[in-house]
Amino acid sequence: MKTAGLPLFPVASDQVAITGLGAVCSLGNSLPEIVSSFLAGKSGAAEITGFDASGFGCLAAPVKNLAPFKTDISSQLALTMGKHLALLMSSVGEALRSASIGQGMFAPGDCAFFAGMGMVDYHVEDLLPAVVKSLHPDAGIDYDSFFLRGSQEIYPLWPLGMLNNVAFCQASIHFGLAGENAVFCPHADSGVRAVYEAACALREGRAKMALAGGIGEEITPLGLARAKLKNLLVPPPGNVAPPPFLGEAGAMLVLEPLSTAVERGAHIYARISGFGFSCERSEDGRFASTQAISSAMRAALSDAGISPEDIDLVMLATSHENELEAVLNLFDTGALPPVIVAASAAVGETLAAGPALSCALALSMPDRARLPEIFLAPSRKGASRDFTIGRLLLNGISCEGGCGAMIFEGANGP
């Protein structure tokens, strides 16, 4: 939390612009598709069809029909790495195209890359033959059998699929990104951290271009189990909104120093103006506390040097009541409160992908778009209005207490 310290960025340093956007989620495999579906009020939520999910009692929002991508790794390895790699390749590719950045435009060492990556889980079928060969006659696992025979049933490069930086490294190889980097994990706050670190790398002169964003989690029995055990899928009290659901997604932003972006004639989607972070669990330990969420947002506003009244649009990270309460408290300013959008109602809980996806979605909406009421925060129903993106605040919140907030100024903003 930044309440009385120095600004997160040195005041005199260069501004950072967003010059490229890429995203893939249940609403579509490119941003134009996603925006069109979102504005039409569509939701990506659907029955889970890949496996018998009846016991989970929830919907999910999978990414479908993702186009194959070119890579120099074997198809079996790509399969082992699961959807993480596909989502990353797709969103990075679209972001670079939208920024009109071609190969060789930047030296690899000048390209920073930061991502929040959701947890990677093994696919049960990857380990099932090993387990079957290792079953104890009575119950459980006979580990002698596992070490002698079962383990030999595992594809030798399977471990790569279990490291959640490996898809990230493969994307780096493919797109020639050799500069500053890190993988943060696994919730929405990690997606904000990734954008923050990328922006700092640019402002502090350690990179000339940066990709930043996040990839969520694949919808698997293990992923759904984790979401349930972490209380991510608990409906908000009072049934004020539909129950949450997991959504697959990836989203990436291209960031550049504003001055050089203007110089090369890049389209400027927005400028980044502030960040805030905090961490505290709520008393029941199931989510970030309202106070921590509020602190992160206040710190971001302070960092940007603006007041709550200056914000036109708030993109919520989750459907949790603590976040909504913190937002409503902070923006209860009378005059013309910001539009509050819960994109998770359309795309699901997209975890590390959430912040960049919200950003890409908001910045891709046409001028004077009318937002569907069903995606507005519960207490803002009926408040829909035509609006032009000015200043946007978006959150990234973890059920474990981590909170991040960031503020963008749309190109048409003040």
Next chain:
Amino acid sequence: MTDRKVVITGLGLATALGLELEQNWQKALAGVSGVSKIRLQCAGKSRVQAAAQVCENDYRSICRDFPSEAQSGGERRTLFALWAAKKALSDAGFTPCGEDRSRFGVALGAGLGVNRLEDIARWLTSGKKFDPARFASELDLVERDSIIRNNSSAPATLIASKFVLKGANFTITSACASATLALGAAYRAVKRGQADVFLAGGADSMINPVGLVFFVLLGSAAVSRMDPERLCRPFDRKRSGLVMGEGAGMAVLEEEHHALARGARIYAEVAGFASTMDAWRLTAPHPEGRGAKECMSLALADSKIAPEGIDYINAHGTSTKLNDLAETIAIKKVFENCTSYPAVSSSKSLIGHLLAGSGGPEFAFTALSVAQNRIHPTINLSSPDPKCDLDYVPDVSRQRVVRAALSNSFGFGGQNATIVVKKYFAGPGAR
């Protein structure tokens, strides 16, 4: 970046060499190996038979200190992280819960969770298929230390919760570079004023059945039946691969004036940091150490220290042929214009490879080298690989002035991180 200085005021460790900082350091200087035969009862037929494990008594001590966490999760990585965090805060002179800590952050490099085969076996049908519907209805039976219950971020947020650290909190999962990347990001956060204090480092443990086959499958584990204490031999001709360790290393990184105002003891100053990507191959470092060389050079530039100013490098030194050679080549390129190369040693020869957490204890040893002018040895270096021909401080510790040092961490997939530590001298304005 501002001209704020970032100093190291606290260190905490949990490794195979013990749970106390001084105990670890003295054993490291004495060249004591923490590698022993694996105690895991079910591992009798594992090809990997040795690892640097936190000893059983020490583990029990940690569990006694964090009873509810041991009871509810029992995940070793998390418990090690909590212990090291507690010791680092205490070493820095902070009480468990004290002053306003809204500007205290946590940055942790954390590894994989525990993949439990029981989480598949328990829900097999009679036809040996996995039954997801029954699995979904019996989630309370999922193993308590399983990855399904424990996110990678759980240790960092638990540390924040336990010690009331309310500032930025993040977890880095960049394979073996994770902890050094976390330390570097924390250093920069304090330097630019995002926080006054960061508790940063790493924690990991993969000494579990699936973890034991992990590096065997990838062909990088030491599976020789050599005496365990002699198995981890970085830069040696007879090395046979990485030897896993477990534990955690945490450091308190603090803004200089914040530390001085409360009379804190200062070990050393963090002077610079850099990260790069090989962008070469998923399964091998660049053979000429391209990314590693660039990383060390950028970290030096960030610290404004010329190569001649570096007296020691705590190497990544994994005891694998590919890494040892690539790192040696990279070091030679960075220091090629110096009259002599800096001393190099590998902590992994002593405490094994803590994987995502490895940069934590290695940073602590680096800081102690700078503070005390002593360098721990690389043990088991009896027949050096002729291609690895630097001064690796073989087998015996060394006393020499260490003005500044690098700590390297290079992650599987090609992520590289280097952090620079130098002697602390109070600047103008210091009281």
